[in-house]
Amino acid sequence: MSITFRDILNQKTWNRYEDYIAEGIPQYSKELTNDISEGRKHKKQIRDYLEKHFEIKIISSDLNNEKELLTKGEVVGIDGTIATHKTITGTMAQLGVVAVNYLNEKIQHSYFISEARYKEDIKDVAEYLYAHEPINKVVSNPVLRAALQVRERELGLIDKFKQKYKMYHGPLVPFEMVANPGRAELKILDVTLEILEKIIANKKCFSIVSRSQNDAYIRIGLSLNKGEYVQLKKSVGLEMMEDRTLLKEKDKWREDDYLSVNNFVNLKATKIKIGLIKISQRPYVFQAHEEIFDLAARIIYRDALFQKEKGFPLLIDYADNLCSTFFKASDFNKIIEYQLAKEGEYLSETSEDNLRQK
Known part of the structure; x- marks a missing residue:
């Protein structure tokens, strides 16, 4: 076309x-x-194709073991949130991460990031202004997302939860964490690849994606019947290799970073498999280590039965709700705005659209 x-x-x-x-x-x-x-019309054709080329698995009605894992606190739901406030000096951000299980064992960690801190020692006027140019931005949105994703994965690997099953919200191995976000001198990949390798080595981590960006996956999932799941022939590593933007322009990478990402994608990320599961009306993408892939599907299914009509794991909704309660973006912005007003800088720092009557 x-x-x-x-x-x-x-x-x-x-x-x-x-x-x-x-x-x-x-x-x-x-x-x-x-x-x-x-x-x-296409749903029937996709179903025929799936039955011919893939193994469609039906989840057993006997999920007592999975229910026991959940109710005894052996499965932990992990989610995080970002609140940002843009000032003329730079971005200020609050990261909030929650890990919780059904025994109500929970950990809430909060982190603060201020871009202005990296500019306050600049004495030369030209250099100070140059540091405020968009091209020299330190704390960009991709950098903040990578920071949140690292903190979420760190939380699942602390001693308290290390031997439990961890269910994350969003891709288990996010593209942003290997796409070299931010400026080269930040050396983000030194941190992100290390934590991702630990997640894969732990073998007890999986994730559910509530808003997949791949509509082809959703189309495949819609052809499933309730209680079915399928493992795609792509691993996360293969999916990243097929995304030709990742390692296409070698000259834009530090040589060590290029080699590290190439090694990770080809040797480590291939152990994380991609699946589609349908509990109610809407299918969802999930990712899990190859050794627990089927168990992860059963845990996701059993947890989603606690809210069957929605068909989405309740433990992730619980973690998300706690994030919204403990780390409200509106509360963070009110704190910043109050201090700006106290310093007499509210009107000079606040953008016109935020002051507009609506």
Whole structure:
């Protein structure tokens, strides 16, 4: 299919508001109805393809062992959150991470990051201004995400939880942690690859992805029946190798980083397998070490039965709820805004859109 930008621009246009009101809603409804109809047609074809090329597994109705693991606190749910506040001097961020099980054993760790700290010793005016150029930003969004992901994985490997099964929210081996985020001199990969190797070596870690960016995976999952799961033929390592943007431009990498990532992707990340599971109406992607892949699917399924209609593990919802309670972004921003106001800098630091009446 050949699509140009002009094709996208000219899909549908209304030049009069009255025409938009008269035709817009029927147009949207018609498009959605057609999309759903086409999706249902493809669902049968995808199912036939799966049955021919993959092993579709049915989860046993006897999940007493998995229920016991959950209720005895042998499975830990881990999630984290980021709150940021942009000031003229740089980004301020609060990271919050929670690990919890059904015995209500929980750990909440919070971390604070301030970009301004790395600029306060600069004396030369030109250098000080240069440090504020966008290209020289130290604490970027990818850097903050990598920091949160490291802290989440660290928490699962502390002595208290090391021998328990850990269920993370999001990809177990996130692409951002191996994509060399941030400036080269930050040496982020020295930290991220080390913690990811420990996660893989632990062999008791798995994850559930609530919002997969790969719609092809969701399409495959929709063809499953309730209580079924399938292991894709891709491992996380193979998926990363197929993403040609990762190691494509070798000259942009430090040589040691390039070799380290290449080694990790080819030898370590291939042990993490990707699966699709369907508990209720919506399927979910999950990732697990190859040695516990089937057990991870059964634990995810059993935990999701605690909220069957939603079909998503309750332990992750519990951890997410605790994150929202303990580390509210609104609370963090109110603290920063209060101090700005106290210093007489609130109006100079606050952007116009935040002051706009809505």
